[in-house]
Amino acid sequence: MDILSSLAHGFTVAIEPQHLFLVLIGCIIGTLIGALPGLGPVNGVALMIPLTFNFGLAPTAALILLVSIYYGCMYGGRISSILLNIPGDEPAMMTTLDGYPMALKGRGGEALGISAVASFVGATIATVGLTLFAPLLVGFAIRFGPAEYFALFLLAFATIGGVTSGSFTKSFIAACIGLLLGTVGIDPVSSVPRYTFGWYEIYSGIDFIVALVGLFAISECLFFLEDTRHGSKPRIQVGSAIPGMKSSLRCGPTIGRGSLIGFISGVLPGAGASLGSFLAYVLEKRWLGRKGDFGKGDPRGVAAPEAGNNAAAGGALIPMLSLGIPGSGTTAVLLAVLLTMNITPGPLLFEQQPDIVWGLVAALFIGNIMLLILNIPLVGLFARVLQAPPWFLMPMVVLVAFVGIYSLSNSAFDLYMMLAFGVLGYIMRKLEFPTVPVVLGLLLGGQMEFNLRRAMAISGGDWSILWSSGISIGIYAFAGILMIAGLVYGLLVNQRGKLR
Amino acid sequence: MIGADTPPPREHAAVGDRIVGILLAVIAAGAWWHSHTFVTGFMHTVGPGAFPRLVSIPLGLLSVYLIVRPGFNQRWPEHSALLRQFGLLVVLGAYAALLEPWGFLPATLLATTMLVRLFGANWKQAMGSSALLTVALYLLFEFALGIPLPDIPGMSD
Numbered sequence: 001m002d003i004l005s006s007l008a009h010g011f012t013v014a015i016e017p018q019h020l021f022l023v024l025i026g027c028i029i030g031t032l033i034g035a036l037p038g039l040g041p042v043n044g045v046a047l048m049i050p051l052t053f054n055f056g057l058a059p060t061a062a063l064i065l066l067v068s069i070y071y072g073c074m075y076g077g078r079i080s081s082i083l084l085n086i087p088g089d090e091p092a093m094m095t096t097l098d099g100y101p102m103a104l105k106g107r108g109g110e111a112l113g114i115s116a117v118a119s120f121v122g123a124t125i126a127t128v129g130l131t132l133f134a135p136l137l138v139g140f141a142i143r144f145g146p147a148e149y150f151a152l153f154l155l156a157f158a159t160i161g162g163v164t165s166g167s168f169t170k171s172f173i174a175a176c177i178g179l180l181l182g183t184v185g186i187d188p189v190s191s192v193p194r195y196t197f198g199w200y201e202i203y204s205g206i207d208f209i210v211a212l213v214g215l216f217a218i219s220e221c222l223f224f225l226e227d228t229r230h231g232s233k234p235r236i237q238v239g240s241a242i243p244g245m246k247s248s249l250r251c252g253p254t255i256g257r258g259s260l261i262g263f264i265s266g267v268l269p270g271a272g273a274s275l276g277s278f279l280a281y282v283l284e285k286r287w288l289g290r291k292g293d294f295g296k297g298d299p300r301g302v303a304a305p306e307a308g309n310n311a312a313a314g315g316a317l318i319p320m321l322s323l324g325i326p327g328s329g330t331t332a333v334l335l336a337v338l339l340t341m342n343i344t345p346g347p348l349l350f351e352q353q354p355d356i357v358w359g360l361v362a363a364l365f366i367g368n369i370m371l372l373i374l375n376i377p378l379v380g381l382f383a384r385v386l387q388a389p390p391w392f393l394m395p396m397v398v399l400v401a402f403v404g405i406y407s408l409s410n411s412a413f414d415l416y417m418m419l420a421f422g423v424l425g426y427i428m429r430k431l432e433f434p435t436v437p438v439v440l441g442l443l444l445g446g447q448m449e450f451n452l453r454r455a456m457a458i459s460g461g462d463w464s465i466l467w468s469s470g471i472s473i474g475i476y477a478f479a480g481i482l483m484i485a486g487l488v489y490g491l492l493v494n495q496r497g498k499l500r
Numbered sequence: 501m502i503g504a505d506t507p508p509p510r511e512h513a514a515v516g517d518r519i520v521g522i523l524l525a526v527i528a529a530g531a532w533w534h535s536h537t538f539v540t541g542f543m544h545t546v547g548p549g550a551f552p553r554l555v556s557i558p559l560g561l562l563s564v565y566l567i568v569r570p571g572f573n574q575r576w577p578e579h580s581a582l583l584r585q586f587g588l589l590v591v592l593g594a595y596a597a598l599l600e601p602w603g604f605l606p607a608t609l610l611a612t613t614m615l616v617r618l619f620g621a622n623w624k625q626a627m628g629s630s631a632l633l634t635v636a637l638y639l640l641f642e643f644a645l646g647i648p649l650p651d652i653p654g655m656s657d
Contacts, residue, residue, distance in 0.1 A: 054647050167571045169562050173524060176559035180531055180552060187548040192538045194548055195531070218592075225584040225618065226577040391621035392629050395612055398592065403608075403637055406599065407647045415596035419589060426585075430574045431516050449551040461545040 003135055010358025013060065014366055019359065022057075022065040023367045027374060030072015035080055035382050036393060040092070041073035041313070042329040042436070043220055046212045047397065049337055050404025059341045060356050064363040066337060067317070070330050071123060071364065074313045075371050078115045078306055079382055083108055091274045091309035094281040098294060098301025105297055109379070114247055114299050115306040116375040120368055122259040122307035126314025127364045129263050130321075134357075135350065137322040142347040146454035147466050151475040153448040156325045156440065158479040159268065168487065170433045178441020179448070181206055188446070189453060201413045208336045208442050210405055210414050211421045215435045217401045218422025221394055223429065251303040254284055262308030266315025266328075268482060276315075280308025314364070321345050321357060324447070329436040336443055517570030521563045528560035587618050603652030608634045 033044035077092035082099035102111040157175045184195045185205030262276030284304035285294045294301045316328045324345040326332040459465035540547025595611035612630035641647045
């Protein structure tokens with residue numbers, strides 16, 4: 001089997017001592033960041049990017065570290081959901097519904113144990129899926145030309161809309177803002193400066209790492225300052241997570257179903273982990289009907305969304321690695337890292353740099369096992385982070401962001417730019433505009449335009465080349481279907497909001 | 501952060517959306533208009549202005565739609581919160597400006613003390629934790645990562 005030998009090769013890359021160490025560090029940092037209320041995988045990974053560059057890591061090592069952080073954050077997000085009823089990030093939201101009631105009943109440790117096992121199974125199933133399906137997709141994508149890639153980028157933007165909480169219009173507007181911002185700077189094809197207005201600092205374009213950290217980390221701090229009632233927190237006994245192992249056996253079928261649903265929604269471009277955990281929970285509730293005790297502390301209500309969101313996190317890596325199209329905010333951030341290191345994901349990556357792809361996949365398998373080990377006996381330790389006062393944590397986040405960005409370019413201008421993006425992100429979130437499409441636009445705009453121009457150069461200026469092949473028509477149709485699905489999902493979420 | 505117990509207060513058909521809609525419509529029109537000044541090179545079928553124009557069309561249309569049918573907005577924070585947020589921006593802006601002329605250690609110490617205060621600690625806690633954070637970051641960057649941070653003027657070797 002071709003895949004097996006590739007994977008075996010990947011393991012030889014992943015078990016290099018440096019890589020193993022990075023996986024461990026990434027898992028620990030990720031779980032810590034994920035556990036902090038308000039800091040999810042997107043912020044966590046964004047925050048760690050400047051540091052990663054400063055370490056001077058090779059691309060494979062950097063990617064392994066960041067993806068371990070990503071997986072770690074997905075694990076860690078459940079800790080604050082269960083113990084404090086505060087989801088660390090959006091995908092962890094569904095876990096609060098049954099996790100917190102369990103914690104109130106003194107079964108917090110058990111809930112953490114179940115969710116750790118569910119996370120492990122979900123993530124492992126997704127990583128297996130990644131191993132199997134990414135090469136398939138690559139085999140398909142190798143036939144794509146520039147017109148097909150252009151269609152693919154449109155697909156990514158068409159689908160990011162419905163699922164990133166809230167309004168369709170606003171998601172598309174946000175994507176357009178990102179795309180426009182992406183054109184700022186010197187046009188690489190014609191060397192014409194665009195929208196620079198004589199500002200030489202932005203001739204090289206808007207650095208997306210600066211934009212990312214501003215949009216996510218700085219805006220988060222602004223949000224935090226809105227509310228001063230962060231002071232007192234209920235102290236909750238964690239207890240041992242070991243009984244959770246037993247109960248998770250009883251949740252087996254639930255975990256299996258949740259993982260599958262999560263994986264599928266993760267693979268879909270634009271859908272991601274929030275949809276995964278939401279669907280896993282809702283469908284499980286419907287499946288079991290009255291047999292469940294959902295909303296009042298049913299262990300299956302913890303298992304389903306956790307399996308779902310971790311499976312989705314793994315699934316989202318598939319379109320990112322094999323097509324260069326991120327399916328979620330965090331994978332967009334990871335794509336930013338790759339592009340900054342001059343690595344373009346896509347079919348060619350699998351062919352030319354199998355070390356990166358398969359080393360990463362193998363590292364994910366190892367990371368999952370490490371996370372399970374870290375999260376069962378040591379969960380109490382991670383939960384202690386929640387007791388750290390916010391007046392210490394938040395300035396630390398700001399400071400790491402600041403010094404990290406500064407050390408990349410040594411320019412105060414980047415810092416002002418980051419602050420500006422922080423304000424933009426804050427205002428957007430207040431007005432209920434999602435910020436992820438901005439990042440996606442900023443990130444993919446250049447590639448999208450490049451492919452458009454190549455297609456037009458091939459056709460000699462005939463726009464119909466964009467919809468002349470069966471593959472591109474298929475992609476547009478798929479985009480249409482997903483858009484409608486997104487609309488339906490949006491309606492569902494609104495209804496859920498009303499029911500509350 | 502996603503609200504825990506109580507959903508954040510929201511306003512329907514809010515003014516904020518309309519203002520943003522107008523602003524974005526103007527930006528879209530401006531981007532369209534300005535893109536015509538980009539010179540299309542010889543032999544290029546698609547010039548540097550085409551893609552921005554392609555983006556500004558949906559942006560313009562969607563912002564007009566937003567003006568006509570605004571959605572939900574969260575309520576803006578209260579006066580005291582706005583002051584704190586403004587304080588954060590001022591502290592960070594000043595920090596960015598002072599980092600090079602003052603050097604990393606004094607600028608960071610001052611900025612972090614103010615930050616910790618802003619996030620609700622008392623002076624004693626602020627001094628202690630900012631000293632800790634500053635020194636930890638300094639050690640991390642200067643020694644563990646080997647990235648030079650701005651020295652205090654006159655104290656560099």
